[in-house]
Amino acid sequence: MPTNRRFLLQRRPDGTPVAEDFELVSEPAPALEEGQFLIRNHYASLDPAMRGWMDAEGNYMPPIPLGDPVRASTIGVVEESRAEGFEPGQWVMGLNALEDYSIGVTGGFTQPIDPSLVPSVTNYLSIFGAVGMTAYFGFLEVCEPKPGETVLVSGAAGAVGSLVGQLAKIHGCRAVGIAGGPAKCARLTEKYGFDAAIDYRGKDEAALTAAIAKACPDGVDVIFENVGGIILDAGLMNLNLHSRVGLCGLISEYNTEPRGIRNLWQLIVKRAHIRGLLVADYVPRFGEGAAQMGVWASQGQLTIDEHVDEGLEHAFDSFMRLFAGTNDGKMILKIA
Amino acid sequence: MPTNRRFLLQRRPDGTPVAEDFELVSEPAPALEEGQFLIRNHYASLDPAMRGWMDAEGNYMPPIPLGDPVRASTIGVVEESRAEGFEPGQWVMGLNALEDYSIGVTGGFTQPIDPSLVPSVTNYLSIFGAVGMTAYFGFLEVCEPKPGETVLVSGAAGAVGSLVGQLAKIHGCRAVGIAGGPAKCARLTEKYGFDAAIDYRGKDEAALTAAIAKACPDGVDVIFENVGGIILDAGLMNLNLHSRVGLCGLISEYNTEPRGIRNLWQLIVKRAHIRGLLVADYVPRFGEGAAQMGVWASQGQLTIDEHVDEGLEHAFDSFMRLFAGTNDGKMILKIA
CATH class of the missing domain: 3.90.180.10 (Medium-chain alcohol dehydrogenases, catalytic domain)
Known part of the structure; x- marks a missing residue:
């Protein structure tokens, strides 16, 4: 034995x-x-x-x-x-x-x-496991991106986030990522093709809100949220009318009492929504997702x-x- | 002059x-x-x-x-x-x-x-103004209630909330209302036909969560939210799979720094969403809404x-x- x-x-x-x-x-x-x-x-x-x-x-x-x-x-x-x-x-x-x-x-x-x-x-x-399928179905099905829209991704240097940014580019969107530190931010733009990167470190909610506004001059149509806390609150302040927030994770809250999301009123002002997503719902369609991700990866359009x-x-x-x-x-x- | x-x-x-x-x-x-x-x-x-x-x-x-x-x-x-x-x-x-x-x-x-x-x-x-139209379009179009579902309404003794509870009953739902004080709670069940009323006064989040669970033994399929704060957080803890929160107002936050919503992770667990609603979007359809509300009111099915x-x-x-x-x-x- x-x-x-x-x-x-x-x-x-x-x-x-x-x-x-x-x-x-x-x-x-x-x-x-x-x-x-x-x-x-x-x-x-x-x-x-x-x-x-x-x-x-x-x-x-x-x-x-x-x-x-x-x-x-x-x-x-x-x-x-x-x-x-x-x-x-x-x-x-x-x-x-x-x-x-x-x-x-x-x-x-x-x-x-x-x-x-x-x-x-x-x-x-x-890319062919839960991470890739979360990006694929969570972004494409839950967030309904349209070409020309601006997509904001938090935790953008992470496994799911980096794929979402690349999927946003494949779909003709402007992709803006939020990550911690200059090395990760450089990775976002240089390796994953994000149009802009925001370093959340050292920024309070007001500074983050301003940084997002600067990186997203036409506002934000889709948020793919992995983090929560002030990062989500700053994102909410930049939403466009009829925008969509796909809620994939809230990693900033997993080990502490949540700070609480304080800008939910923006959902009313912008007639926007936050929708929770879980990859388990798409298990019957993993074959479809993996095939498509495989095509893009083999074409050099996706890096993980x-x-x-x-x-x-x-x-x-x-x-x-x-x-x-x-x-x-x-x-x-x-x-x- | x-x-x-x-x-x-x-x-x-x-x-x-x-x-x-x-x-x-x-x-x-x-x-x-x-x-x-x-x-x-x-x-x-x-x-x-x-x-x-x-x-x-x-x-x-x-x-x-x-x-x-x-x-x-x-x-x-x-x-x-x-x-x-x-x-x-x-x-x-x-x-x-x-x-x-x-x-x-x-x-x-x-x-x-x-x-x-x-x-x-x-x-x-x-009933025929913004209040009635908020209840009509906000509940029926944004929350998509189905017969047999449980609908939780906060601010339920208020103008919009009392109408939403009655619309829920007209649509074959179980209606549970949250209000402040025994007099308002009595009004919910005796006058507006709610199936149950919850007095939020004197209850912390845990007690509210338990009270909602007791009043909604099959869980909550729709929340029509007017209040925010611990009332919304307690509601979120009782959501069913694929449930919907129509966010109409957050009156608990209008005069103070928001406490913050801490149970958003429930949206992931339940694959639920929160959608902001504003009656202004439905102005072109007010005629339709007022006509329908008028029919129900004249039949004695709606009281305001x-x-x-x-x-x-x-x-x-x-x-x-x-x-x-x-x-x-x-x-x-x-x-x-």
């Missing part, structure tokens, strides 16, 4: 997670029952949404039970199988956990993937950065990069 | 308006130019939105210039005319001001009304209360009732 290192949730974080909320343990890999297969996890996706799963209330997913490994999307290889359709050696992806080995079941969420179709197998956790940290023993530090903003691209943990 | 008393905005209110922000002056009624007519105002509508017009920033309307009378919808009688189509004795309604006499112009917003068609001419400021205070000299106290919640129905000031 190989050893299975597992990164367990031992205590529910109170605000910002600390290392003591988790524990890395070693157990024998589980034995298979009929209909199961053993997945050797190679890469795990680290996502802001995982923070919500650690709370007692849960969100769109049940909370991670205390003592269970932290839930995460992973890609790996079938090591052993007692399930039809999953042969040893097959690459798979699914919603598993931060651990060396996970159990898959026939008819579950785990599906075969083909590494030969993509430049890197990790792309299944970025992946930030790969190595080692399950660094799971905590890697996860916390998401909140410190020290990751450069889609955060991925290499397990094997 | 008759004397024209005018209730002027002399200073922009800092937070809650005080009497010294205004001044009642007497001037001669203005002389008419060609194309104008003189309106003897009889009744004025006092609305929360007027508070926003007093600020320097304006909202969906330009700010009231300092030294000008406070802008308000009025109904009155043409006293003198140099304009075609407006004869002396004709009843009219329009966006005028808190003053004895206003000037109307051909092609302006002032339109003839027929008091013989309605139980009281004041109904043109309530009007709270009529008398005397331009009481304009300030009457206006402030809207924020203290001491009005029982649509706030109207009788001028003559």
Whole structure:
């Protein structure tokens, strides 16, 4: 039996997670029952949404039970199988956990993937995974961008945000991104093709509002929101009539009591709306989205950065990069 | 020349308006130019939105210039005319001001009304005016209620809210209203037909959230929001999947720095949206809305209360009732 290192949730974080909320343990890999297969996890996706799963209330997913490994999307290889359709050696992806080995079941969420179709197998956790599909369906279906419109993206250097900016350009929009620090801002314009970048660091709400107004001289028609707080409030002050806010995330609030959004009255003035989006709703259409993203990527119209940290023993530090903003691209943990 | 008393905005209110922000002056009624007519105002509508017009920033309307009378919808009688189509004795309604006499112009917003068609001419400021049309279009078009759904209305004893609750019942929905104090709550269920009423007084956000959950055992499909603050936050915690929030007003914020809405993440969890609404967008369809409201009213399916205070000299106290919640129905000031 190989050893299975597992990164367990031992205590529910109170605000910002600390290392003591988790524990890395070693157990024998589980034995298979009929209909199961053993997945050797190679890469795990680290996502802001995982923070919500650690709370007692849960969100769109049940909370991670205390003592269970932290839930995460992973890609790996079938090591052993007692399930039809999953042969040893097959690459798979699914919603598993931060651990060396996970159990898959026939008819579950785990599906075969083909590494030969993509430049890197990790792309299944970025451009062809939940991140890419969030950008694709969240932006194109929920925000309804039209050519010539101005699209404001917060968390624009992040995995989803950087893709949304590129999709905005593909759709003939002006793309303006908000990110933290000059290096990320340079990446927005130089690498992802944003028309303008705004560094939120050191800016209060009034300064941010003014910076957005300057970067968006025709106002803002679409906000793709990943952050919340004063960044969203400053965006709301720049909305055009009949504009749309796609609410993808509120990462500024995940570890603290929310400051609260104070400019909702702008929705009345501008007859605008804020609509929450969740990629899970589009699972039946992932094939369509992945095919289209693949075409654009192969044409050189879409770039995604992946930030790969190595080692399950660094799971905590890697996860916390998401909140410190020290990751450069889609955060991925290499397990094997 | 008759004397024209005018209730002027002399200073922009800092937070809650005080009497010294205004001044009642007497001037001669203005002389008419060609194309104008003189309106003897009889009744004025006092609305929360007027508070926003007093600020320097304006909202969906330009700010009231300092030294000008406070802008308000009025109904009155043409006293003198140099304009075609407006004869002396004709009843009219329009966006005028808190003053004895206003000037109307051909092609302006002032339109003839027929008091013989309605139980009281004041109904043109309530059920057949902006209030009624806000309830009609704001609820039916923006919130898209379906039979069997649960509709939560804040500010439910107010002019718009009480109509929305009744429209919800006409459309086969469960209607739950939030209001301040036992007398208003009794009015909701006994007079307007709400299925349940929640008294927000003395309740913090957790208690309000629990009270809504109790009154809405199947969750909330539509929120018609007039208040904001913890009332909206508590409502958001009770949303169903794919629910809709029609944002009509945020009266709890008009005189203070907003507390901020902290449960926006529920929009993601529930794939719900908040959409701002403004009755001005529906002006071309007011005829349709008024006709339908008239049918329902004549069938006894719609009741509206009007709270009529008398005397331009009481304009300030009457206006402030809207924020203290001491009005029982649509706030109207009788001028003559």
